[in-house]
Amino acid sequence: MTKASPTGGAAVQGRDAASSSAAPRHLSAGALAAAREIIALYPEPRSALIPLCHLAQSQHGWLTPEAMTDIAGLVGVTPAEVLGTASFYDMLHTEPVGTYVVSLCTNIACLLNGAAELLEHAESSLGVNAGGTTTDGVITLEEAECLADCDRAPCAQVNHRFVGAQTPESFDRLVAELRSGARSEEIPDHGTLTRVRRSVGLQADRAQVAAERAAMAQAQSERAAAKSATAEGGS
Numbered sequence: 001m002t003k004a005s006p007t008g009g010a011a012v013q014g015r016d017a018a019s020s021s022a023a024p025r026h027l028s029a030g031a032l033a034a035a036r037e038i039i040a041l042y043p044e045p046r047s048a049l050i051p052l053c054h055l056a057q058s059q060h061g062w063l064t065p066e067a068m069t070d071i072a073g074l075v076g077v078t079p080a081e082v083l084g085t086a087s088f089y090d091m092l093h094t095e096p097v098g099t100y101v102v103s104l105c106t107n108i109a110c111l112l113n114g115a116a117e118l119l120e121h122a123e124s125s126l127g128v129n130a131g132g133t134t135t136d137g138v139i140t141l142e143e144a145e146c147l148a149d150c151d152r153a154p155c156a157q158v159n160h161r162f163v164g165a166q167t168p169e170s171f172d173r174l175v176a177e178l179r180s181g182a183r184s185e186e187i188p189d190h191g192t193l194t195r196v197r198r199s200v201g202l203q204a205d206r207a208q209v210a211a212e213r214a215a216m217a218q219a220q221s222e223r224a225a226a227k228s229a230t231a232e233g234g235s
Helices: 009-019 029-039 045-060 065-075 079-086 115-126 168-180 206-234
Strands: 100-105 139-144 156-158
Touching: 029 045, 029 065, 045 065, 045 079, 065 079, 100 115, 100 168, 115 139, 115 168, 139 168, 156 168
Parallel strands: 100 139
Antiparallel strands: 100 156
């Protein structure tokens, strides 16, 4: 039986069936079990796309093409749609990064307090330009537009955890601590965006959600029919 869809009908159903036919092969058994638990929290599987991207990234440190294919199959979209979504967000990486992504803000408040000089020092001390990863694969240096920690300028984050205002000297100490593992309790490896597992789904009556979606689809169909009738009358 073909499921009605306001955005593509049978074509969407066919595409979704095709993308979900292959069993996931690249997520670990634990990640796959967690993925199925996450999907169960949502009325529609595709609503879990971003949480599943977070989950896969915590396994690999970045979103591999194989992981995106697995996610696509699990939620019923194409791998291209997973990539299109993931590439929109700075916190999701579609290319390999270091164990620690060090982000330095160069927006106006930080710029006025030495951010440009700090970034220049970081590039020199690490031996990479912004966007690059050290040869040992530990540090990826990133220039950020704004990290929303303007009262501690020039501010920095490591794996999306705030580490306060930095000077060239404190930056070198920070890097040394990261390399030694001294900050591992505070700052997990890159990809771990949250350490809290969500256990509560959308608090809405599923029958009501289904009824509202059916009404929306009907309204869209009626508008399309009215528009077609108007166009035929004009011709």
